[in-house]
Amino acid sequence: MARHPEYQYIDLLEHLLEKGDRRIDRTGVGTLSTFGSMMKFDLSDGTFPVFTTKRVYWKTAVKEMLWFLTGQTNIQSLLKANVRIWTDWPLDKYQKATGDMISQERFEERILSDDTFAREWGDLGPVYGKQWRRWLDSNGKEHDQIAAVIDTLKTNPTSRRMLFHAWNVGELDQMALPPCHMTYQFHTSEVHSGVQGPGQKRLKLSMLLFQRSLDVGLGAAFNCAASAALLSMVAQQVDMVPGELVWVGGDVHLYLNHMEMARTLISREPRPFPKLRLIRRPDSIDGYRIDDFEVTGYEPHAGIEAPVAV
Known part of the structure; x- marks a missing residue:
């Protein structure tokens, strides 16, 4: 029996400890x-690599990815979608600038509630979405790097230049957090399995994500789920x-206040990954909504609370 792919994550935690x-x-x-670390997940049978050794709020990860794809950089629209994972950085900036420990x-x-306040204090600077969709x-x-990749996939799918990135050196100092x-x-x-008629050829699309820095306790599960949704x-x-x-990490790290969580995760046996089905095909990459993602069979272990380091 094949080893559960989540053990790649467990092995990484053990190595760090x-x-x-x-x-x-x-x-x-x-x-x-x-x-330098790597994990690989096969999505060809509909597998959605949402980790099971603790509950992962995959909808939050997908909503964040959809937000990136809009090119927006203000947390107001994220908060309207009930996503709070980016609040720490503008809140910290506001508190330090004003002395108001709100x-x-x-x-x-x-x-x-206050659009003027949101414009002044809710913007993260030219982060991911800005660089993906509106690199200046x-x-x-x-x-628009995303549109360019999609166009190349349609017109020249064997190209070795189908990538996009967010490390815009000239704007790093304006970002709440460098990418x-x-x-990507x-x-x-070519797909070699299944019945195909003469002259028919179906292509399989794979994606490699390079991550320069990874909070392995909190970030890994989100990044794998979000990038699988994007793919x-x-x-x-x-x-x-x-x-x-294919996930590749540069500096992969476990925060010291996440060590007990890591030990708990290692003690748990992974459960089957869920399946993902896109129930609608929008006219473009811009048209997806969270309701388009149907995830079935997700039965994880209990969640574990852990602090974010800002």
Whole structure:
């Protein structure tokens, strides 16, 4: 019997606990760190790699991905979708700038109810979506990297230049947080299984995600679910079947205040991954909604609360 693919994650946690390089990081919390890791997940049978050793709120991860695809950078629209994972950074900036130690709940209420306040304090700077959809070159021209990838997949699917990234050196200092998941590259191959008539050829679409920095306790589960959702959407848009999701990490680290959570996760046996079906095909990549994602068979272990390091 094949080994459950989630053991790749469990193995990474064990490696960090046993051999991670202990260091004080930017946040001051401290981490156990390793450099250079890989995980692979086969999506060809509808598998949705949502980790099962603790409950993952996959809808939040997918909503964040849909938000990136809009090109927006203000948390107001995220909060309207009940996604609060980006609030920590603008809240911290507001508190330091004003001295007003407002609660997160009250800060979010003001962002939602006051458009002027949201414009001033809710914007994250030119983060992911801005770079993906509206990269500004030195001549003032905007580049939609997502549209370019989709067009190339349709017209030249064997290209080795089908990628997009967010590491815009000239705008890093304006971002609330420099991109962690920074480069996405696509690759196509022929589908060799199934019945195909003469002259028929179906392509399989795989995607590699390079992440320069990973909070393995909290971020890994979100990044894998979100990137699998992206791969599924792009594959549908270009009439291909999802293939393999390849995740590659640079600085992969476990925060010291997540060590007990990691030990708990290691003690749990992974359960079957759920299945994903897109129940509607929008006219473009811009048309997806959270209701288009039908996920079945997700029965994880109980959730574990853990703090975010800002």
